[in-house]
Amino acid sequence: MAFTKIRSLLKNLLLSAVVFVVSVELLSFAAIKTKLIPADAPSYEWPTFVPFWNQLDKKFSNWHSPNARYVHVNSCYNVTYRSNRHGMRDRDRTIKASGKRIVYLGDSFAEGYGLARADRLSDRLEAMTSVPHLNFGVSGNFGPTQYMLLYRTLAKKFDHSGILVQLLPDNDFTDDDPAFWRRNPRDWYRPLFFERNGAFELDYIDKKKFEETDGWNRREFVKGLRTIHRNYSYTSNLIAYFQALFEDQNTAGRTGSYSGYYDFTDQQAARLEFVIGELTEAAGEKTILFVVTPRASDIERFRKVGPPSRFNALIDRLKAKHGSLRFLDLLPRFVARSDIDAFYNDCDGHWTPEGAAAASEIIHQHADYESFQ
Numbered sequence: 001m002a003f004t005k006i007r008s009l010l011k012n013l014l015l016s017a018v019v020f021v022v023s024v025e026l027l028s029f030a031a032i033k034t035k036l037i038p039a040d041a042p043s044y045e046w047p048t049f050v051p052f053w054n055q056l057d058k059k060f061s062n063w064h065s066p067n068a069r070y071v072h073v074n075s076c077y078n079v080t081y082r083s084n085r086h087g088m089r090d091r092d093r094t095i096k097a098s099g100k101r102i103v104y105l106g107d108s109f110a111e112g113y114g115l116a117r118a119d120r121l122s123d124r125l126e127a128m129t130s131v132p133h134l135n136f137g138v139s140g141n142f143g144p145t146q147y148m149l150l151y152r153t154l155a156k157k158f159d160h161s162g163i164l165v166q167l168l169p170d171n172d173f174t175d176d177d178p179a180f181w182r183r184n185p186r187d188w189y190r191p192l193f194f195e196r197n198g199a200f201e202l203d204y205i206d207k208k209k210f211e212e213t214d215g216w217n218r219r220e221f222v223k224g225l226r227t228i229h230r231n232y233s234y235t236s237n238l239i240a241y242f243q244a245l246f247e248d249q250n251t252a253g254r255t256g257s258y259s260g261y262y263d264f265t266d267q268q269a270a271r272l273e274f275v276i277g278e279l280t281e282a283a284g285e286k287t288i289l290f291v292v293t294p295r296a297s298d299i300e301r302f303r304k305v306g307p308p309s310r311f312n313a314l315i316d317r318l319k320a321k322h323g324s325l326r327f328l329d330l331l332p333r334f335v336a337r338s339d340i341d342a343f344y345n346d347c348d349g350h351w352t353p354e355g356a357a358a359a360s361e362i363i364h365q366h367a368d369y370e371s372f373q
Contacts, residue, residue, distance in 0.1 A: 110137025143175025
């Protein structure tokens with residue numbers, strides 16, 4: 001009798017657990033599919049256990065595994081990313097080449113986060129001009145210090161005639177700020193310039209974690225196991241979304257109303273000036289065109305308070321200091337557009353194909369870009 005009661009109790013508990021799990025999964029499915037919560041969706045792809053993005057390079061940290069593939073599913077898009085033998089999210093590129101080629105640097109907007117390769121800015125410009133645009137963009141808080149080091153140690157090896165940089169004020173100031181990362185709960189190996197004795201000195205945070213190869217491989221295997229859950233469960237993606245949201249809300253220096261065009265500090269501006277100077281020195285006589293890219297929050301702030309005078313003054317100082325620099329700011333041009341709401345994904349704020357298309361048209365018609373051709 002007692003055994004029968006225990007078996008009945010266990011059966012009821014198991015049934016309740018199954019009902020609970022199914023109910024939560026259905027609710028998660030509804031929340032993501034209706035775009036109530038902008039979390040990723042399952043890809044139903046078995047993970048390769050080879051991460052597409054990782055802190056792979058000792059000099060600049062974030063990079064893609066060579067010849068890797070990743071299916072990224074969200075309520076806004078379903079795209080497949082592929083990297084070439086060099087680790088670029090790009091078609092295969094040779095190091096040596098005759099004729100003009102453009103090196104393209106930046107973060108997730110440059111890489112084309114959420115976009116098919118043909119929809120990205122670099123590929124659109126390449127199609128318009130027949131000039132190869134070598135895409136070295138990397139997602140994951142990839143700041144100016146990182147793409148400066150990437151250029152110095154990797155991209156510079158590729159024959160090229162000019163450099164296009166996608167500057168994102170939304171996070172390029174904070175990505176390079178050691179104070180920001182000291183308060184950031186993420187466990188992240190990355191290069192930063194620290195101000196020491198009145199000068200900027202390159203150093204790395206979490207250096208030991210890069211050198212611990214066995215521990216690194218174990219962590220990547222664990223990430224692969226977690227990816228199984230996310231690739232087959234809406235609930236897991238919902239939990240991951242709220243975990244990231246909690247981390248972002250607890251990162252000092254950023255608020256919901258933050259705009260990089262307006263809210264950067266003087267110290268952050270000085271560091272950016274220094275890093276751009278380092279990139280200019282590495283580029284030698286090559287022209288560098290910075291395409292300054294707004295997020296939706298920057299456009300909203302512009303409409304409320306007008307042009308970002310401090311940011312514009314910073315750009316004027318950089319142009320006066322370095323004759324090889326050119327700047328094209330998309331902010332005033334985007335503000336003037338009536339179709340701007342179609343330019344950004346609701347789920348993560350990155351460009352839609354329409355946003356990338358609009359930017360490519362503006363750049364293509366700009367006089368400084370034409371000098372590349």
